[in-house]
Amino acid sequence: MASEVQAFDLLLAVLLLWLAWRALASADLFKAVVQYIVFGLLLALAWIRLGAPDVALAEAAIGAGLAGALLLDTLARIGRAGVRDEARPLRLTRRRAGVALAVVGLAAALVAVLLALPPAMPGLSAEAMAQLERSGVSNPVTATLLNYRAHDTLLEIGVLLLAVLGVWVLDAEPRLDQAEAPAPLHWLVRVLLPLAVVVGGYLLWVGAHAPGGAFQGGALLAAGGVLLHLARPFALGSGWLVRLAAVGGFAVFLLVGLAMLLLGGGFLHFPPGQAGTWILLIETAAMLSIALMLVVLFVGRSRGAG
Amino acid sequence: MNALDALSLLLVGAGAGFFLVGSIGLLRLPDLLSRLHALTKADNLGLGLVVAGLALQAESLRQVLQLGLVWALVLFSGSIACYLLAHAETASTPVEPETRDGE
């Protein structure tokens, strides 16, 4: 491999480790959070370097948009006193010695395993590619997510739904009193929101044959929703429409799976000829549902808001 | 290497140089508002030059348009976000002492 490439990888590796440590050990938690956001950006570059553009897209959409928004929102809500922490929060004390020792032991064991692994090993590539023709899509990552291991994805949407239910059963938070948004923020939303919808839809569509898919599209849409909420705060109460949309992705996924069972194929076993259509149906419902649920996770329940 | 490639590399190199200058400016300048100024320079010019250089190597019009869209987006949302920050900063704290580090 050329030396420029190696230098790039080496610099990226050092930066990732340094940023992660600063994100954990900075006394000022606001600084730690900003460093964590930057860490996410560089993580997306690392996924690219490792030949995983689908993962990089998901990381870019979630890491740069939603995760940072959630963390900054929490910092604002717990206020300055809540953010205050010790001067050296991870200092090695006697009480932490055991933890440190265990962690070092685990790391040493993992390094030993890594060094013992041969450079080339059998994986599931061959199997994934052999069935690709019959899977209904031509991007092997999407085929894995929505065909070979569709039950994983179904349960993952279930986890997201549970997180939303968890936020909904908590008591409402006081609404942050915000001044009227300045006009440029409205311009920003007016441009970014339609673009997020278009690019989200594009990612969903392109996911069938190239990097992209329902999560990446959904996360992007959700970031657009968060921006809209910041410009004109809205409440996402528990009206039936919101509930229906939140459950929709999981429900469509489950119903399609059961329909396959009734048609004789087995749960979530798509007949090869129609697999593409079913996958597109599931992904569309999943994307809208994921986007809504991620926005609900940001907006939460606020007292006195609708 | 033909002339087009050379020009393209020159532009990309100038763009990368602007990123370096911009981040050094961010590091050396004394206060938030002048740093905002350095940032917008690095953003707009650095990325703009990189995009222009790469556009010379694009294989299709679609690629050129995509590159242009990326640049326009960063430019637009970057300048609005910076405006909002400057606005909030000057509105809430007229005199800003340099003692806000939490450490």
Added chain:
Amino acid sequence: MAAALWAMAGLVLFSLVVGLLRVERGPGPGDRLIAAQLLGSGAVAILLLLAFATGEAALVDAALVLALLAGVALVVFVRRGGGGEAP
């Protein structure tokens, strides 16, 4: 050509290190966030450079996603106020 693009990507990555020092020093939340903003556009530039160095078109899509979300963190900060600053 690809090697030169890689070298440029490395140069931009290096300039991000300089920007990171501003995240580290602050002093205010705004200073840290504008440095993060610069790092975001740097990441976009690196993705575009790598897209052309490797010929992988999906990287332009990733750059597009990052460009769309470039201002989100700053907007959240300005609208919410961070760490108890007056909103």
Added chain:
Amino acid sequence: MSLALLYGLVGVGLVAMGLYAALAARHLLRRLLGFNVLGAGVFMLFIAHATRAVDAAGRPDPVPHALVITGIVVAVSATALALALLRRLHARHGRPTLPEDREG
């Protein structure tokens, strides 16, 4: 050094740091950042390992990629719920730490 080994070592480093912070920190937000870094390290180990199993065209194994995308979404939903719990804890008790961590 191969990509798999370099990024694998980064993954181990992230796992170690994240785990230490998640267990040792007092402030719950810091613990949560620790969990997230730990998760990123595990993802990194997966994706780095996938480059050891390339197909004929030189592409890495797609199955770990799909698992990690699932993992990213699960991680962000868990983080969001944990942050919501943290804010309630802080609102009720005025401190963002667990009861057993409150001395000193």
